[in-house]
Amino acid sequence: MTTRYVLYTANRSGAASVEVMLQALGLDFELKDATPWSDPPGPFFDELKTVNPLGQLPTLVAPGGEILTESVAVLWTLMERHPSEWVPAPSTRERAACLRWMTFASSTVYAAVGVADYPARWTSSRSPAARAAVERAAVARMQLGWDIVARAFAQKTGFLLGPRPYVCDVYLANLSRWWRMRDYLKSTHPSFAAMMQRVDRLPLVAPIWKRHWS
Numbered sequence: 001m002t003t004r005y006v007l008y009t010a011n012r013s014g015a016a017s018v019e020v021m022l023q024a025l026g027l028d029f030e031l032k033d034a035t036p037w038s039d040p041p042g043p044f045f046d047e048l049k050t051v052n053p054l055g056q057l058p059t060l061v062a063p064g065g066e067i068l069t070e071s072v073a074v075l076w077t078l079m080e081r082h083p084s085e086w087v088p089a090p091s092t093r094e095r096a097a098c099l100r101w102m103t104f105a106s107s108t109v110y111a112a113v114g115v116a117d118y119p120a121r122w123t124s125s126r127s128p129a130a131r132a133a134v135e136r137a138a139v140a141r142m143q144l145g146w147d148i149v150a151r152a153f154a155q156k157t158g159f160l161l162g163p164r165p166y167v168c169d170v171y172l173a174n175l176s177r178w179w180r181m182r183d184y185l186k187s188t189h190p191s192f193a194a195m196m197q198r199v200d201r202l203p204l205v206a207p208i209w210k211r212h213w214s
């Protein structure tokens, strides 16, 4: 039985934003490397599969043993249980927007990343050309997702919802690092790319991103 949060994580994964928020909320937590894609996998990958049958990250075990999966649900549950300034106040338009765009990014972009990362899961064909076609379609879907997000926040000077960052900023900054989407955003939506870079530079975020991406 755990007495603190246990986060199954991997470098460059969607667990990075959960690490940021655990830190931001001042919570006691332990990180377990459960990298699924390395050879051999991370030392805690077999243990991860006992709590999350898909073997995916982020997976968070709460004090007492409750299992949390699905990145948005993980982050939102932390926000509810540990009130802070990292989420807009209940019942406000900003809170609805924060949850809306996190969920959009998860269901559109993160889902497409899962297809591009593992095209063999999404076609019964064994042909490399068929798998490459699946990958290309998934990348196009990611780009469409980022086009929609970036147009919704065009001309913004601070962060997504105003002058201060929230959990949604951290979540989108994490997801936009995959599949060279930052390069795509820089060339197609430079003001949105600049906003993501402001999130990267936050004192809370920068060291965690450095550990994941350097």
Ligand SMILES: N[C@@H](CCC(=O)N[C@@H](CS)C(=O)NCC(=O)O)C(=O)O
Pocket: 012, 013, 014, 015, 036, 054, 055, 056, 057, 058, 069, 070, 071, 072, 106, 110, 114
């Ligand atoms: N719906 C999940 C997706 C999680 C996911 O795809 N995580 C990736 C790492 S960023 C993973 O664990 N991939 C390994 C696999 O799918 O086998 C969420 O939002 O947390």
